Amino acid sequence: MPTSPDDATSSLFDPLGLDLLGRNLREEMNGRPRVPLDEVKPFPGAGLYALYYKxxxxxxxxxxxxxTPIYVGKASASDSSYGDPPNMTERKLFGRIRDHRNSIKQADNLDPTHFDVRFLNLDDIWxxxxxxxxxxxxxxxxxxxxMTGFGGNSPGRGRRNARSVWDSIHPGRKRAAPLLCNRNYSYAEMKKLISDGIDISLMEAGEERDKKLKEFRNRPAQIIWEEAQGSGPGPKPVLVFxxxxxxxxxxxxxxxxxxxxxxxxxxxxxxTAEAAALDAAQA
Incomplete structure (x- = not known):
């Protein structure tokens, strides 16, 4: 409870604040049934979904x-340049879940039966x-x-692309076959990164968790390789560190x-770990 006008001002209630919205969505998502990923049937609508590993x-x-989800995603309804209401009869959310199910099927050490999914139909505005x-x-x-790389699009042309952390831990997708190894982490370093990330995700919310998360994001990574700079078409030589x-x-x-x-x-x-993840996502 605020004890002074200054306290009251500093603790203004924001009904659309991310923390409150996150808590509401988390409670609503956790109240939805966990459906085996391989048993999801087609359904209409757009919204949010979460995958759980078992x-x-x-x-x-x-x-x-x-x-605790291993992946969170979204699927928006079709946009209209005229501002018309979105068509909620389209199977946007189901289509995204189906695409991820197909990616998991291609991995050598994963199967759709290893996962549950929860999903929440929402208006596009949310x-x-x-x-x-x-x-x-x-x-x-x-x-x-x-572990970036699971939900991204197939690598495009341009600079030489690296195998994502996801495709390094879960080899098998055809799209990753021609790629060089990850730029920033060896297999042992990836496993350490994953273990520490899970530990933080299981901590109680608060200052200590925020501190650990900040340290995790700023953790240095020793780059393994990068493409040499230069102009002109075609791949450039690879510099190995x-x-x-x-x-x-x-x-x-x-x-x-x-x-x-x-x-x-x-x-x-x-x-840093955060910069490496952003770089991988942009690639």
Whole structure:
């Protein structure tokens, strides 16, 4: 309770604040039934959804049996340039869930039976804000931030693309087959990153959790490789900062380095975990 006018001003109630919205959406989402991912039937509408892991991979053992999602996503209804109401008869939300189910099917060590899904139909006005609120409520949501690559589009042309953390932990998708190893993490470093991310997501909300999350985001990562700068068409030579990790990681995926132009660079470069995730998402 505010005890002075200054306290009252500093604690103004925001009915649309992300914290309150996140708490409401979290409670509403947790009240929805968890449906086995392989049993989801077509349904109309748009909104939010959350995937929950229930398989036996050791890297996710601390998430099994909990109501902490491994991925949060959204599907908006079709927009109209004239401001018309969205067509809520289209199966936008189901289509997004189906696409993710197909990605999971391609992974060598995953199966749709390893997952449940909850979904929440919403008006378009709440969908983007709602996704942000859920991500904040459960942060760091593993497959959204720590293990980028699951929900992204297929890599485009331009700069040389790297294998995402998701495709490094879950090889098998055809789209990842021609890619070099991850730019920033070895397999052992990825497992450590995942373990620490899960630990933080299971902490009680508060100052200590916020502190750990900030430290996690700012944790330095030693870059393994990057594409050399230059103009002109075609791929550029690859600069390698950590030779052992570069060779071992590409060997793990059967990538033939003899077909690649690469050379050792002088010293490892650093980035942060958050910057590495943003870089991967933008790529």
């Amino acid at each position: 398989g036996d991979l050791s890297v996710y053992k601390d998430l099994k049996g909990l109501d 969908i983007v804000l709602g996704e942000r609120a859920l991500l904040r409520a459960y942060s760091p949501v593993l497959w959204n931030t720590v 950590r030779e052992n990790a570069f060779v071992e990681e590409n060997s793990r995926f059967g990538f033939d380095l003899s077909s690649l132009e690469w050379k050792l660079a002088d010293a490892p470069k650093q980035t």
